[in-house]
Structures are given as structure tokens and as C-alpha cells.
Amino acid sequence: MVVLVIVLLVAAGAVGGVAVVYPESGLARRLGFVVIPGDMVGVVRRRIGGNPSDPRFKRVVPDNSRGIQARCLTPGVRHWLMPGVYSVDLAPRVSIPPGMIGLVTALDGAPRPAGRLLSRRVECDNFQNGVAFLLGEGEQGRQLATLPGDASYYINPELFRVDFAPRTHVPDGTVGLVRAKVGRLRPPDQPFGRYVECDVFQDGDAFLLGGGEQGRQLAVLGGGASYDIHPDLFEVLTTATVGPGRQDGLTPAHLRHVNIPVGYVGVVVTLHGIEPPPEDDVIGPVVHGHSNYRLPWKFLDGHGWRGVQQETLRQGGVYALNPWFARIVLIPTRLLTLEWKEKTPTEADNYDAELEQLVINIQGFQLKVNVTQTLQIPASAAPRLVSQFGGEVSRDGLGGLVIDPRPVQRFVERVLGGTVESYLTQVAASATVEDYLTQQDEIRAELAGRVRQNVAEWGITVSDTLVGLSVAQDTELDRIRRLPMTEAHRRRTLEEEVKSAQIHAQIRRIEIAVEREERGLAVAELEALANLLGPEVASVQALLAEVKDMRVPEVISGDAAMMGQFMPWQRIQDVIAGVRREQSGELEAGPRKDELEAGDATPDS
Template sequence: MLALGQLYFILGVGFVLFVFLVVALGIRVIPNNRVGIVEKRWSERGSVKQGLIALAGEAGFQPAVLRGGVHYLNPFQYRVHRVPLVTIPQGKIGYLFARDGEPLGPTQTLANNALADDYQDAAAFLKNGGQRGPQRKILREGTYAINLAQFVIITETQLHYLPLSGDELASFQQMAQTIAARQGFAPVVIKGADDLLGVVTVHDGPSLAQGQIIAPVMGDDPNQPSTYHNKFQDPERFLAGGGLRGRQLQVLVEGTYYINRLFATVEMIPKTVVEVGTVGVVVSYTGESGSDISGSAYKHGELVRKGERGVWNEPLLPGKYAFNLYAGKVILVPTTNFILKWNRAQSGSHKFDENLSEVSLITRDAFEPSLPLSVVVHIDYRKAPLVIQRFGDIKRLVEQTLDPMVAAYFKNIAQRRTIIELLQERAEIQNSAALEMKEKFERYNLELEEVLIGTPASGQDGHSIEQILAQLRSRQIAEEQVETYARQEKAAVKERELREAEARAKQQTRITESELGITVETNEGRAAYQRSLQQADQIRALAQAEADKIRVYAEAQAEKEARIGVAQAIATEEQVRAYGGPKFQLTQQVMKDFAKAIADAKVDVVPRVVVGGHGGSNGAGGNGGSPNLLEGLLTLMLSDRLAGGGLAASLGASRPQALELRKAIETGLKKDASNID
């Protein structure tokens, strides 16, 4: 048996070892990268009656955590769970799930964090009414010392939690997958180069009223900080400002947004781009019901002001717009001229006419061609809302209104013309169609710019049309040949003129000299002509002066001779009286003249040869003879007639007759002289 001292020694050593063991088991060393979650095994206050966290010292998980260092806890009463600190990487988001707290309301999706928003103080969270379940608030970048018995932290790479039961892991993993599917571990980043905008759908808060399909803009005024949620990044302020559950009218534009994807999801849609040459007519699905401002004359629908439900009276002008396409529709209407083609093989750039085909015609001469058409249309940007309100869109307008109207018009045109007239009168038909259809287009708030008619294509009787076209081509070729020949003729004339011009150019020096010579001679001729005119005038003046001189001289001479004649007459009369009277003077004068004529004619008074005849001695009755000049003269002078009436009476009473008698005597004397010769 052991001595009593040995027994005490053994008991003392055992007690020391027990105390040492107890002390050793109660010491907890917490590294700085971890926290200790305290679990109380028993307590004089009993166990937790409700929830998970013991706020009053009951047995259970304690709200406070042990930070880095050495801690002593009764190993028989407390258990410490060492867990790592929660770290949220840069540019990432962490989500919280509270295991304990007030239950969620029947309309809640996420826990309210209006007052309970300190996740590192579990006691304060629970005392301030913190709710269990997924939280509205998120964890941004940083490291957090969180009680993982109270909160489960879900990050992109792992789950931070203290396992309590085996079946909760699947629930947390499902939650992580939902967040990942919504790309919720990263912020919403919208780049300007992408021309995108974010449409937000809120999954918490009051529901939309009956009839509403999209939530109005709430809490977007920075001047009201209590409700300004800064683009859904603060869910509590969004709900405080009256935000509603559902798709939001407010959109996200370029920027970075840290949004709880369990609270709101974001869908990327393209911006509405209204290109130059178009306007956007807005058909709004939300807003207050406005009053019609289209006027009483417009009976095809209502137009409302901007922001009201319906077709806005003001279109969107060219530019980019962050327009929520879930809240309305923007119909692009071209304001530049666009072409509608009635042609199966072609369509305009806007594709409004992709279902149009050629117009089937029946002409007056029973041909059935198909006519391709092109119509140029313009829409006034101010009238674009009226067009959309009336027809819904441009394509519907084209197919349901313009197509039958244009087809009917040209069918009527074709029925009044033959196929040849349809081909040859294309320009006239185009002009008349443009004028007549303009008014019809204006009824639909459209402006018709031009109508273009193509070549009729073959229908069922295409072979006949081809024959007609061949005949027209032949006719045109003949006309072109005529024109060609005429032009060739004209070209030949021009060529000849060219050759003449070239020859003229070669002889230009000589031509110039000759032309200059002609010019000199012309000028000299003109000078000579002028000199001759001057000389003629001078001669005419001299002749006139000479004539005047002669006339004056003749008049003076005549007057002189008249006076001399008078004087001679008086003298003669006195001589006659002195020398025997008028008969004697006349005979004397005749004899003087006769003697002078014989002398001038050189006539022999007595013949040189005398040929005898059968007559008497004086020769009066000789054979073939004639009395000589002297004999005749003597006979005349001695006749009784001269004696009875005188020579003047026998020769006549006038002086001209006496002169004629004198010439006759002279002629007779010359004849006799020639006979004598």
C-alpha cells in the first residue's frame, strides 16, 4: 500500500496535471487571417428559445467573434470554430444570406437593411430588426470579419459559411448559380463604344398597379438624398422613394453600377439610333393617358404629347437615344426621298417594297404586259406621326394602300392605249401620272416626287410584244441611218470646208497680198471715181459756163447780125434802087453763086472736046447730046419765065426753096463736069 504522503503527492500531481490540461484546453489562439466563432455548450440561462444566435448569453452560437490573438475559454462550456476572414476581390461583389433574424414579409424577396446593415456586428444586426434570408445589401471590395454562423457569404470563387447541416450546402450552391447566371458577382459595366443601355427589372418591392406594364421613374433626383438610389445601387432608397417591382422605365447608360442581381437584373439592349435622313415616331406604352391634340379634322387616331401614352406628336430627330424599348416602340420614318419599286427582282434600300411586283395590264388592243414601276416618295418629318398613327408603319402603308392605288391607276391608263402607244407615250404617261397621283398621295400625308415607268415585260403573249419591239427597233434603226447619212453628208461638207481652209491657209500670204491689192485698187478706183465725179462736176460747170457764154455770145451775135442784116437790107434796098431794081440784084447774086460753084468744082465752062450731032448748029437737036451747062444756064436766064416773073418767082417765093434750087444747080454743074471728063 502506498503511504499517505505518496497518495497526496500523486493526487497533487494529478490535480496539477488536470489544471494544466484544463488551462491548456481552454486557451484559443486565433490567427490574424481568421476569426473564432464561439459556440456555448451550456449556460445557466438555458438554450436559445428562438433563432440561432444567443443574444442573452444562452447556450448556442454567440454573436461576437474572436479576432486574431490568444483567448481563453472554458473548454467544457465553449467551443471555438476557426474560420477564415471573408475577402471580396477588387471589382467583385459578395452576397449575404442571414441565417437568423426576423422573417421576411409576404411580399419581400430580400431582407430589409434600412436599419440593420452592419454585418460585422451580428448582435446589432439582430437587435435592429435584421431579417433572415438573402440581403439587399451587398459586400464591396475588402476583407470582413463576419460571424459565419449568422451569415453565409457567397462570392464568385467560394462559399464562406460555418456548416450546420448537410442539406444547406445545396441551397447555397443553387443561390450562387443563380447569381452567376445573372453575372451578379461583377458590377454592371456599360461601355460607350457598344452603344448599349441597361434595362432594369426589380424583383422586390410593391407590385405594379393593374394596367401598368412598366414601373415609372422614381428616386432619380440627387437633390433628395433620402430617396436617391443612384441607378438602383441602393435598394433601400429606391423602395423608400416609391419604387415598384417589375421592369423599370429608367435605364442605365454608360458607366459602372454595383447592383445586387438578386434585387434587380439588367438586360442589355441597343440604343435607339435615328440616322440622318430619318425621324423616330414614338409609340409609348406607358405614361398617363393624354388628350388628343391631332385636331378634329384628323379622324384616324390620336396624337399625344411627349411622355404620355400613345403616339407622340413630336418625333425623335436624328441622334442616339437611351430609349427603353420595353416602354414603347420607335418607328423609323425616312424623311429623305425613298423609292418604291414594283418589281419582283428589285427592292429599295428600306425594304418597304419587298413584296411588290409588276403591275399586270390589259391594253386596248388586248395585250397583257406587266409594267415595272418606280415611285419616289417623300414624308415630311412633321407629318410622320400622322402617317404612323394612321397606318402603323410604312410597309403596311405601302402594301395595303399604295400598292392597290397605283396598280389601279395604271390599269386604267393601259385600257385607253394600245401597246405601241404605251411604249411610245411613256414620257407623257409619266408626267400625267405624277400630276394626277400627287393629290392622291397628299390625302395620306405623303408627297409624291416622281413616277418612273419601266419597259413593259412580256405577259402571256410575250412573243407578240417582242415582235412589236423588233419592229420599233427596226424603225428606229432606219431613222438613225437617215440621221447618220445626213450627218455624214454634213461631215463631208465640213471636210471640204476643212480642206478649203487648209488650202487657204497654205495660200494665205498670197490671198492676203491679193486681198490687200484688191483693197488698194478698190480704194484707188474709189479715189479715181471721186476725182472723175469732181472732174465731171468741173466739166459740167465749165460746159454750163461755156454754154452760157455761147448763148450770150450767140444772142449778142444774133442781135448784131440782126442789126447788120437790117442795115444790109436797107443798103441792099438802096443798091437795088440804085442798080436797076430787085430783078437785077437777084440775077446778079445768082450769077455770083453760080460762078463760085463752077470755080470750086473746077468745071470747064467750055467743053474741051465737042462731038457733033444730028442737030442744028447750036446743038439743040443733036443725036444723044445734051445741052451743056452754060447753054442751059443761059437758056434759063433768058427764058420768058425769068423775064416775066423774075428768077425769084420761078424758083419760088421763099429763101429755103431758093437755096435748094441753088444746091440742085451745083449738083447739076458737078454732074456735067464729070460727064465732060
């Protein structure tokens, strides 16, 4: 009896009962034992048996009825199948390369409801358990779940087809924007779908079950990473996929991180939020918990206003922001030097580009006035400048980093420039040319006070206000301008002459005193000689000493008058007369009156 059963089994195997590829003994193959190679999967087909118990399964069955079986045979196990009842076909396992994901399409299963693009998720061991998929009411068509890359899967190719798609990569220093293709319809007044926690859009099932809505999403994908995102569920915009020709206007620049340079502050303009009050100069109050606008749904949950925000982005920071949600306007906080002068085309973007050369008319004279003003905008004052003086208007409603000098330019032109021009016009109407030219310090000080008072209302600080002057080609005005300098030079010259005369007078007084002392010594000598030898002998001796020192020319030519000038007897007479005066005591009375008057005289007398 046993031999008969064996013969029947062998005969059934010979007819083609079970296909065995892995080397086994001939007897084992005929007895129904199957071993699957390591890189293959076995697809089982039942030839003999009843019809499927569930009419939904017409081709692939989960209940071991006749037809293609949902289960498949995997390597590493010796399987036994009834010979003649089952057949096994081998198929390669699914290997997904690195950098790719697997997109699964179910070839059998429950019908998918109309209007749903992707079939719901069913727990089935990454589609390796076909029976669990079918019994779990898995639906036909493209599946919501994906297969991670760099892995292999033993999937029944009769039940599932797997296509490859690249992972979503977001370059470093940029963000990825997400637009949902499936989900609920968002309210018409909401530009963004509601935020749903879904593992940064890698869990499509969580997104849909959480009430995710179609359209633009508030969350962004961080740079320098790759994501397993289903391309049929989400469209991801990166610097590699945006560029010219897009209707939404997105460019790679919009997706770069917002970098606030040192010396600047980033004023945030939110493009979504609660409608602010209708008053002008409305600035949104501070909302906590949104991590510098990186979590915009937190900002919206905190009832943040749309428009200019009081909270700014600090210098030196790098921020991964959603350009659909926020626009960042750079305002300088460093020290600015503004000049009223003639500008060149290359200075069109300067903050003082609208400050032109100032020209005022005083008593018919045209004066060119150069004014230089230094100011600094604190970070707390920057939002009001943007709110009041606006900036670039984005036609496509996009945000991102905006380098726009117009808010500061308009403030400088309308507030600062208006103050300076108004004051100088007032001065020109009330002052004379001479007053204007000679009162520069007073004018500068008063102008600085006016400027400081007006800009203080904006919370802005000013320091140096300089007023220079360049005169038009007018010789009369040049003469008037030089007049104070000429008078000052003349005054300095006279002062130096007075000082010099005083020094000469002092020197003359010293010389007279020396002469006085010398004559006093001579008188003393004569008196001593007279006392010793007698007055007559002393006089004769003094006369002889004087004659001895006289210079008499050896040859004298000319008339008698010329000869008389050089002969010694006239000099002798003078000496004798002097001796007599000395003896009579005239020298004891001191220097002559004319000598004293000459010594005390000054140039002012």
C-alpha cells in the same frame, strides 16, 4: 493573498479557461490576455453567467449573458477576458473575391414576418457588429443587404453565414432588364411596377421602403458595367441569360441598343401609356423630359399616350431603350427610286416589291408600261405611315428595333401604285394608240401632277416621274410606233436635199458671173483690135487663133458624117458667125436668157 489569486487564475487557465493562439508569454495567456491573428476572427463563448435577459435570444446573445456572444474579437487589439469564464475559438475572416458579392443569412435574430422573403436592413457595419444587429431587431434568414466584393469582413460565423454570388454584368452596347421578385403587388392594369429610385436596383431597402412593386421594371441597367444586385430580390435579364426556349420571347437582339442608321428615322410605338382616343390615325403628342424615351417613367408621368408617337428618333443616334416599353420601326428618309416591273424573289423586301409590271389595253393592243418614281419621306411624315399602314405585330408584346418594310410597301402599293394604275387605265380608255405613242411627254407630265397631288396629302415629296414603253410582240403595233420616226427621217432627208440644191444653184450663179466677165474681156479685146487693124483684119486674126487651137485627129476612119465632125471648116463657120454677132453688139446685151434661167433654177421650181 495576491499569490493565492494568481495561483487560482493559473489553475483556472490550466483547466481550459481562454484559448490563445497568438504567441504570448505563458503568464499572459493564463492571465486572460488574447491577441487574434490578422486573418482570423475570435468567437467568444461565456460559460459562467446568468441566462439571457431577452427570451428572443436563445443561442447568440448580445448582452454578455451565458452563451455565444454576438460580439467577436478582431485582430490588432489585445483583448482581456476573465479566465475560466470565457473561451475563444478562432474562425477565418470572410473574404469576398472580386467580381462577387456576399449574400448574408442571419442564423439568429427576431422572427421574420410571414410572406416576406428577405429580412429588412439593420445598420450593423456590414454585419460586423452582431450586437447592433440583434438589438436593432435584425431578423433571421436571408438579408436584404449585400456585401461588396474584393473586400474582407470580420463577421461572427455563429451569427451569420455568407454565400458568394457573381456580380451582375451587362455587356457594352446592351441593356439589362429587371424583374422584381419582392415588393408590393402592382395593380392588375399596370404592366410595370412603379419607378423607385434605388441606385439602379443596388439598394434593395430603398426599393422596398419606396413602395417598389413586383414584376417588370421601367428602368434598365446600362451596358458596359457591373452591379451589386441581390439575386433573391431582382432577376436581371442580359444577353447572357436570354435565348431560345424562353416563354416571354426575349432574345439577345431585344436587349441591344437601338441604332438609327443614317438615311432612316425611328418611329416609336409605346407599349404602355394612357389609352388614346378611339379615332383612327391617332398619333401621340410630344411629351417633354423623357430623354428620347430612355426615361419611360417620365413619359408616363407626362400622360403620354400608348401607341405611335409624333416624336421620332433621329438618324445616327444610339438609344438604350426598354424593349418591354417601346418598339422602334425604321422608316427610310433617303431618296427612294420605285419601279413598276417584274420582280425577282430576292426583291421581296424592297419597298417597291408590290409594284408589278403595268399592262394596259389600247384599241386591242397590249402595252407593257415601265414607270419609275422617285420620292422621299420626311421624318415628320413617318409616324402617320406607321399608324395607317401598320407593320409586324409582336405576339409576345415585345418591342426593340424592328426592321419591317411593310408600312412603306403598303403605302407605295395602295397610294402611289393606285394613283398610277388609275391614271393609266383612264388613258387607255380614252386615247388611241397613235395618241399614246406620240404624246408621251404630255402623259408623263400629267401623271407626275397626279402623283404629286395625291402623295402631298401624306406630307411626302416626289421628284422624277418617268414613263417608259415596251411593246408586246405585235408587228402592226410596231409599225405604228415606228411611223412617227419614219416620217421624221423622211422630213429630215428632204430638208437636206433642199439645202444641197440651194448650194448648187449658188455655185451655178457664180460660174455664170465668171463667164460673163470673161466674155466681156474678150469683146473688149476684139473691139480694141478692130479699132487698131480694122474689122476685117481683126476677124481674120481671131479666126486663125481659133483654128490654131482646134484639135484635129491625124487619122479619121468611118463614113463622111463622122469625118465631118472632126473637120475644121464647120468650126470655122461657127467662129465667123460668132465674130459677126459680136461685131453687131449681141454680146453687149449680156448673157443669153436660157443661161440666166438655168442659173436661177432651184429644185423647188
